Amino acid sequence: MKRRSFNTLLSAAALALSMVAPAAHAAWPDGKTISIVVPYAPGGTADALARLISQHLGPKLGTSVVVVNKAGASGVIGAQAVVQASPDGFTVLYDATPLSINPHLQKLPFDAEKDLIPVTQVGVTPMLMTVHKNAPFASAQDLLKAAKASPGKLTFGSGGQGTVQYMAPELMNQAAGIQMLHIPYKSGGLALTGALAGEVDMGFGNLPAVSGHVKNGLLRALAITSAQRNPLFPDVPTVAEVIGKPYESYEWNGVFLPRGTPAEIVNRLNTALREVLAVPEVKAKFDSLGSRIVASSPEDFRKYLSAESARWAATVKAAGIKKE
Template identity: 40%
Template sequence: MKALKIFPALLAAACALGGQAHVFAQDWPSKPVRILVGSAPGGGTDAMARAVADRLGPLLKQPVVVENRPGVSNTLAADVTAKSTDGHTMVMGVSTAHAIAPHLLKLGYDNNKDLVPVVFVGAVPNVLVVTNSLPADSVQSLIRLAKAKPGQLNYATSGAGSTQHIAAEMFKDQAGVFITHIPYRGSGPALVDLVGGQVQLSFDTMPAVIGQVKAGRIRALAVASAQRNPQLPNVPTMAEAGLQGVEMSAWYGIYMPAATPKAVQDRVYAEVTKVLAMPETQTRLGAIGADLTPMTQAQFAAFHVAENKRYGELIARKNIKLD
């Protein structure tokens, strides 16, 4: 993986930061650490959080507990974290909450001031998947079906304003079709209904759908990325399938309350970077199609700003609104 070529130097720097942070934050953590997740179990954010938490606890010498707080386009967990004062709460942020929702919702916290980006974890592509009973075996046949049945095909998302929602709106715009949005409180329940045929399609993230696709319970028609994904090598990109301009990936990273001491941020950055460099973690997340190319904390902060600008412009240009 490309990440393996970059991690050694970054890991060395992280270890140095970890040593410095230890001097100034020797008593942290003094109790169990919480990683909040803004969606239900079974989705990409949950998978990322648990992969980190499982290895982070021994490094911090305290339990690291994942808590699911689904709702409000993944922002409920971010809201709780932003207002937390216990010094031991962080959120596994996702682009839905930290780059998309701020342009669609009135939040109870300031996305750019009340939370600080600490560690970039990785990114995964969205995938167009359909229920097995749907008579469409390609993107083009799906478009023909949707045009023949305007408004009768339903697409599931993990919530309004999610990457799934934005990807579907881009698809509708480029394909010239009308499909109906059915928002859920996370990818887990959305996929249950997709497998059961209650909804016909979804543009969910790779970690959420890869197991169901490989088990043959749903079908993947295209990946919404510039290149094919190694986990689904026979599935074309949207462009290869004849639909230009539909590219969408979800990214994940740990955010902490802005009042968190820099020494503690440095400790979290150092230890999570160690976790991400572990072969077991890279294998686990690579199996769900994740790109783990690392960033420094400063790079992550700049990326946060750039992604907000990109999505803000995209949402305004395509006049995307919540249902």
């Protein structure tokens, strides 16, 4: 009788352990540091939001989280580093819109659709169409009218091919039936410096990057790329309002893992990130930047990426941009 009771106790203990083990495995049990790779320079929107999220993500997963900047080639270098990393959940990519644009502009050393697993779309940030404070355009309509009257004469600047600051104006030009000359700079920061110096007629800048210059009067905001007006700039019309056609464009931010990462890790990270994005402090920061939290499922993010890729492919083709 005693032996039977002892055996029953052992069986119960074994069952309990078997139930605990999968949960521990799904979390990051060995306590290694998670590296969030941001493939852009420090100081940008993606970098700022990745650092904000990392502060709250570590406690959710029971381990430390660090942000590593690996900039270069419009995000290609950092993304490739994650593609080549071990699929164990300890190397995470925090990327943005160039990941959807680059495949249509240059030959890449990886296939983002096949080599990366979407975890969640973190959020979207609109852009402001801005001009120098002394520009002769009182409104976006004035600028578009001048562009239509002199095709290819007016200029717009960006951080170069692969950036949404280049492709979003091209998308607007096509929708509005105008032509403007693209002036590429070596980085988004240099493009902003050029805009502040009046070197170009117009530029699209991420709202967090240019809003301060608009508020202090160095730049004037003529339109915003979101579908609705933004609470931070309620008097600035949307591009869609200006051109009278559907238009919206954003810099999206999202999280990815290398191909081959177990589904339980993907789902665990998705859950943790969505919990982080629901934290009031995090939401308040997004609101202050003019960004909107999305916090999607992996499948919804995959569908969004597919639609984005198709849109930018069509934009590149219509603009006649040659693949490098």
